[in-house]
Amino acid sequence: MNNLIHHIPAQLDDILKSMPWFVPELGLSILFLIVFLADLIAGKKMAGLARTVSIIGMLVVLFTALQQLPLVPVGESHFVFNGMLLLHRTSVCFKLVIDALAILVLIYIPWDKALRAHFKGLGDLYSIIIASVLGLHLMLMAVNLLSIYLAVEMVSIASYLMVAYRSDTQTTTEAGMKYVLFGAVASAIMLYGISLLYGFSGTLDIFADSFIQNLIHVSPLSVSLALVLVMVGIGFKLSFVPMHFWVPDVYQGAATPVTAYLSTLPKIAGLGMLINFLTPFVFSTSWAAFDFRLLLSVVGVITLIVGNIAAIWQTNIKRLLAYSSIGHTGFALMALVTFSEQGISALLFYLAVYAIANIGALMLCSYYVNKIGAHTLDSYKGVGLRYPLPSVCFVMILISLAGLPVSAGFNGKLLVFSAVYDVYQHSPNVWLLALLITGAATTVIALFYYIKIPLYLFLKKNDHHADDLIVNHKYLLIFICVISAFLLLTGVFPQMLNFLQL
Structure with missing residues (x-):
């Protein structure tokens, strides 16, 4: 006990020194308490107060995260809280994307x-x-x-609550239950893998020199098993194959703004966390027990194929976008397996434009549900002629998701292909070539299901039009137009997102 007491001053000093690097997170902690109290005090009498405070607070958090960019130049990093966390430029750029998307989701919520x-x-x-x-x-x-593990569980618990937040229908209740059960199993598997790694290495710090050195002396089969178990937990957040089975039902059953959250923010954070987790293994000259490039390349190829082909047969719009999201995860893995600065920069750009387009597509789902109660492709017949402006915006957003020219999505996919091809030129690898071929082929396949929506909107006729529902949708439509314009402008002027480059 006396030996531990001597370490307390040093620990407190390390905590105080870490605080300046932890400002956005401190801001989020304070914001959570303020929003919670605002809702507790005001309640339904001032329904918009919590939303207003949340958006303003997130803008402040975004500004504090932006101020961290000059503090962490490329190649520099800072360990904080006794090595529990690591701040570097990549993590700051990921935080900027997540904070901006969180603001979009907060704005979107009451429009459903x-x-x-x-x-x-x-x-x-x-x-x-x-x-x-x-x-x-x-x-x-x-x-x-x-x-x-604690960070993943914190996000998981919040996600469970969001999916089950609207439990007034059987579909939503089933989605919430399925998500919790599958999430608990994935969490338990990941925790078992973490315990094995700790037992093999004798440390929890993955950047410690002893972590890799001790794992090298363990049976490669045992270490590989532990790493695969950890990847199962991360894969659940990323929804790559075979950890994708929960996605269609949960995305369809959850409230549409919650689907917008699940399909973007946790996925982006999961990829950022995976970069940190892989770094000690990938850049260690003595590590050869487990080939992460091989694993992620195989998973990426299968995810691209399964996600895009399964989307072709969907008739529910949210399920279609769910399988599309799985396909985009495979494409993101293409950039990740380059293990290069160019690949991570391409990944950041791709994730940012994909997430904005996906949120825009789901906003349009809400718009048509609000307007005419449309959930399926059949209910979209002839709608484009009745509501031309949102329908044209839908086409623009789908063009970006498909990665066609003069769109932000095209630039994102071009950057990813360029990064993978550049690495392949310097060190030819059959799996990198397989990713390039599969990525190109599935981009063409994606056109078959993305084009179905404009086909039903403009070319299919419906003699039995649904009546308009009396819902105020003006601000939702304005925001959809802004997102569509942004995707077009970013397609023409990709330098608008230069701050995401590493």
């Missing part, structure tokens, strides 16, 4: 008719999202096996 009409109100949902963003920040900085 079903969610707005919920008897519980929306105040609790805003506070849950703020808490989840804090967890996402921690995921991006975690470099200790304990902090990795």
Whole structure:
């Protein structure tokens, strides 16, 4: 006990020195308490107060994260809180993307008719999202096996609450239950893998010299098993094959703004966390027990094929976008397996434009549900002629998701292909070539299901039009137009996102 007491001053000094590097996360913690209290005090009498406070607070957090960019130049990093977290330029750029997307989701939430009409109100949902963003920040900085697990669980619990938030229908209740059960199993598997790695290495710090050195002396089969178990937990967040089975049902059953959150923010944070986790293995000259490039390349190829082909047969719009999201995960893995600065820069750009386009597509799902109660492709017949402006915006957003020229998505896919091809030229690898071929082929396949939506909107006729529902959708439509314009402008002027380059 006396020996531990002597370490307390040093630990406290390290905590105080770490605080300046932890400002955005401190801001999120304070914001969570403020939003929680605002909803507790105001309640339904001032329904918009929690939302206003959340958006303003997130803008402040985004500004503090932006101020960290000059503090961490390329190649520099700072360990904080006794090596539990690591701040570097990549993690800061990921945080900027996540904070901006969180603001979009917070703005979007009350524009969904079903969610707005919920008897519980929306105040609790805003506070849950703020808490989840804090967890996402921690995921991006975690470099200790304990902090990795705690950050993942923090985000998972918030996600469970969001999926089950609107439990007034059987579909939503089943989605929430399925997500919790599968998530708990994935979490338990990941924790078992972490315990094995700790037992093999004798340390929780993945950047410690002893971590890799001790793992080298363990049976490669045992270490590979532990790493695969950890990858199962990370794969659940990324929804790559075979950890994708929960995605279609949960995305369809959850409230549409929650689907927008699940399909973007945790996925981006998961990729950022995976970069941190892989770094000690990939850049160690003595590590040869497990080939991460081979594993992720195989997973990427299968994910690209399964996600894009399964999407072709979907008739529900949210399920179609769910399988599309799985396909985009495979494409993101293409950039990740380059293990290069160019690849990570391409990944950042790609994730940013994909996430904005995906949120825009789901906003349009809400718009048509609000307007005419449309959930399936059949209910979209002839709608484009009745509502030309949102339908044209839908086409622009789908063009970006498909990666066609003069769109932000095209530039994102071009950057990813360029990064993979550049690495392949310097060190030819059959799996990199397989990723390039599969990525090109599935991009063509994706056109078959993306083009179905404009086909039903403009070319299919419907003699039995659904009546307009009396819903105020003006601001939602304005925001959709802004997103569409942004995707077009970023396609023409990709330098608009230059701050994401490493």
